[in-house]
Amino acid sequence: MNDVSLTDVLTFKLSDEGKLLAVCEVSECRPPLDEAMINEALAKQNLSGLFLHENALSNLVKKYSEASESFTLEIxxxxxxxCIIMIDEDKMAARLTLTPPYGGAPVDLLQIQKALQEKGIIKGIIKSEIEAALKDGCATERVIARGLLPVRGIDARFQSLIPQIRERKPRIDERGMVNYRDLGQLIVVKPGDPLMFRTPPTEGKQGWDVTGQALMPEPGQDIPFVLDLYGVELDPEAERDPDHNSLLLAAISGQPKLVPYGVVVEPTLDLPKVDISTGNMNFDGTINIKGDVTEGMRIQVTGDVFVGGTVEAAVIEAGGNVVIKGGVIGHSEQSSDPNDAPVFNAKIISKGSISVHFAENVFMEAGIDIIIEEFSMHNHLTALNRILVGKSGGKKGRIIGGIARASALIKTAIIGSNAGFVTKIRAGFNPYLQTQIDKLKLEIDADEKEQEDINKIIAFISLHPEKDKNGLLNKLLHTRDKLETDCTRLHAERMKLLSEMILAEHVQVIVEEAVHCGAEIQIGNCIWKNNEERGKGVFQIVDGEISFDNTMLSVCESH
Structure with missing residues (x-):
């Protein structure tokens, strides 16, 4: 009995239905059994590749050791x-899970194709991924089909057909230095000249999911030319060809200027000079004066003023830039009260920038920069951005006497003179910010009060729907939304202005050559009076006080 082997008492066979059976013939003296011995026996009978039920081997060992009679156990x-194919919830991908065979037939391509068909997957099938999964023999949620997302359309685009317009800004030379004195040449167009082409929005590209369902794109925003553009017209050919609705032409002769979603043409008046023979000028557009503007004349324009000669004790007011190739010479009178500002008979006032060769006894006020080529003598200068006197790195730029006030930067070669003229420099100064801030606050208060009133009416209509006549509720909701948007914008503008009120710590007064006695520098609320001759350097706020540092100049020049 001791010669009984395991194969004498335990055998394995595969039924006609594909079930793996363990057949045990109970013997009084049977050899021991463990899972390793079972696996070895299955391998000898070429049955190890079959699927084994959970805990099948441990159950067999237990029953074998406890059996008192022969038994057959399915293991x-x-x-x-x-193969299982699942489709993502958004139907933009299909995933394959492939299980290997256990003694049976492996999944083939035909089975996967049939499964795809049953799931309704007809687009975006990735054949290479299917082939790779079949080669591997298994896969877990492998993406075998992917949809195509729709592509949003492109918004309407606007292309200037006059490239020079885009270049009407400070030039940058080959050394990377900004030339603030070159504000650009005067550009003039004639009736019929093309100004801007509008490319209509596109519809976008259609997408689809893996079931072939079309996914419609969001079209681009259709932005038309802005209404009421002055001095322009749509191409008359638009009546015969709708595409010509996208071409903007000049309707008059004048100076083109870019505005959001369009171009305007400001009339341009060309004059040899402005004197008693021409009279004062009040013009809705731009004036180009080849010669001089003589004493006592007044020019008021909505656009730019270009003067090829000099300006003598005249008044120029412009809604754009003022460029004077020569100088400006005027006279001033001081009242009996030394605290009062002098009265000037030469005034240059611009909402843009002012550029002159030199200025003497002139009142200048610019919405952006004041740029003086050589010297400023006994002038009253106010710029909401910068005052630049003299060429960068040169020795001709001088501010002598008078007062110069700017928000961000004042830069020159020399401040004051050997004669000791009192020369006042005010940086971080913006006389208009508080007025603008107060105005914005009033607008915000009015908007918020109107929103409050509208909310009361909306609440009332919500409680009494029968009072909603002629779509009143929808109109009120639309008005409230617009007021909220406007209010958000006004708050942002006000916060920006408030931040600009505390610019002093970032403001600089740059002197590239010398500071003479009599110079008075004020940055923010701090005042510094010069009682000795000094060289070049930079004035700025350090630890709440004005500091004059001659080591900072090279750093500032590099910027």
Whole structure:
């Protein structure tokens, strides 16, 4: 009995239905059994590749050791390979899970194709991924089909057909230095000249999901030319060809200027000079004066003023830039009260920038920069951005006497003179900010009060729907939304202005050559009076006080 082997009492066979059976013939003297011995026996009978039920081997060992009579136990089965295809919730991808066979037939391409068909997957099928999964013999949620997302359309675009317009800004030379004195040449167009082409929005590209369902794109925003553009017209050919609705032409002769979603043409008046023979000028557009503007004349324009000669004790007011190739010479009178500002008979006032060769006894006020080529003598200068006197790195730029006030930067070669003229420099100064801030606050208060009133009416209509006549509620909601948007914008503008009120710590007064006695520098609320001759350097706020540092100049020049 001791010669009984395991194969004498335990054998394995595969039924016709593909079930793996363990057949045990009970013997009084049977050899021991463990899972390793079972696996070895299955391998000898070429049955190790079959699927084994959970805990099948441990159950067999237990029953074998406890059995008092012969038994047959199912421990596994033959299984073919399987595939499961799942579609993502948004139907933009299909995923394959592939299980290998256990003694059965592996999944083939035909089975996967049939499964795809049953799921309704007809687009975006990735054949290479299917082939790779079949080669590997298994896969877990492998993406085998992917949809195509729609592409949003492109918004309407606007292309200037006059490239020079885009270049009407400070020039940058080959060394990377900004030339604030060159504000650009005067550009003039004639009736019929093309100004701007508008490319209509596109519809976008259609997409689809893996089931072939079309996904419609969001079209681009259709932005038309802005209404009421002055001095322009749509191409008359638009009546015969709708595409010509996208071409903007000049309707008059004048100076073109870019505005959001369009171009305007400001009339341009060309004059040899302005004197008693021409009279004062009040013009809705731009004036180009080849010669001089003589004493006592007044020019008021909505656009730019270009003067090829000099300006003598005249008044120029412009809604754009003022460029004077020569100088400006005037006279001033001081009242009996030394605290009062002098009265000037030469005034240059611009909402843009002012550029002159030199200025003496002139009142200048610019919405952006004041740029003086050589010297400023006994002038009253106010710029909401910068005052630049003299060429960068040169020795001709001088501010002598008078007062110069700017928000961000004042830069020159020399401040004051050997004669000791009192020369006042005010940086971080913006006389208009508080007025603008107060105005914005009033607008915000009015908007918020109107929103409050509208909210009361909306609440009332919500409680009494019968009072909603002629779509009143929708109109009120639309008005409230617009007021909220406007209020948000006004708050942002006000916060920006408030931040600009505390610019002093970032403001600089740059002197590239010398500071003479009599110079008075004020940055923010701090005042510094010069009682000795000094060289070049930079004035700025350090630890709440004005500091004059001659080591900072090279750093500032590099910027």
């Amino acid at each position: 596994g089965e033959r299984r073919d390979g399987g």
